[in-house]
Amino acid sequence: MTESETATTPLSAPEPGDKPSRPTGRWWRGLSGSVAAGLVVLALGVACTGALSLFTEINGPGAFSLFGHLIAAGLALLAQRYADRHRGAPAAAAALSVLVITVAAVWLFWWS
Template sequence: MSTEELQVVAVEGERPRRGRWWRGLTGSLAAGLAGLAVIVLGAGVVSALLGAPGPGVWLLVGHPVAAVLALAAQRFADRRDGAVAGVAGAVVVVVVLLALWLFWWG
């Protein structure tokens, strides 16, 4: 009885499992910031319709800008590997922390 050796071929485009939790964390932060931007814009629209005081121009412009920056950095992190992806993920974290500091805690 003869046996043949099985050869395993790597699938092209397969990503290593390393860094997966980091991409998940930064992706969640970027998506959360985008959701927050939508909520702030919605609050601005509702307050304008009701003639009530609402978020100022600083908040209405700053939240979407921060969300776009975070989502762009996350897209970059998702499409790269290694240190480049790690740095792009760190940019997401910094943008989210800056947005929270400037618009909510500052």
Template sequence: MTGPTDRLPREDVTTVEIPRVPDDPTPEPAEETPTPRSGFWRELSGALAAGLLVLAIVVLTIQVVDQAQGMPGPGVLVVIAHFLCAAAALALQRQADRRRGPQAGLMILLIGVVTGIAVWFFWWA
């Protein structure tokens, strides 16, 4: 009779050696894959696009708070225009991140133009 700690006898199984790796393997030359580079202008345009989105959210918050207090606030058209500019800048930035060369440069330039329009018409003028 076997107890809870006793095991039934089993046949011996031969073990197989695992092949060893040499101590100093010679490294194979790795393929050099081009790493994606992001430049200053692409990063700046991304910051401008993200900044426009934050600015649109701030303008919306100001509009809601002012309406709750009975004041006119910046206006619904200004809020909509801020969100349209932010959406345009984010869409352009998405395209700029996926393209290279002159196409990406044009997208980055257009982000600067959209940002300039938003700042000029809604903050400076």
């Protein structure tokens, strides 16, 4: 193969000794994605409990808690989507914000 043919080849096969490149931040996005998914499940559970309380005689979670969970889940999903589609410090900050939103929601609506 001549030098000009090598220059026009778009992709070359990896050499036997080359290590495959590993995407950085994969575990971090996986963790924050799992936390965001858990917050969505929690928000859906609170919403179902609120709907059930409308039709029965039991006390429900209340409007503040209900809408707070839904808003927190929406914000966490938006931050996770940003983290999944970007790289570097902005993606790490978005993933960290998922954790902060989740901790704030759980602390505000469950422990305080």
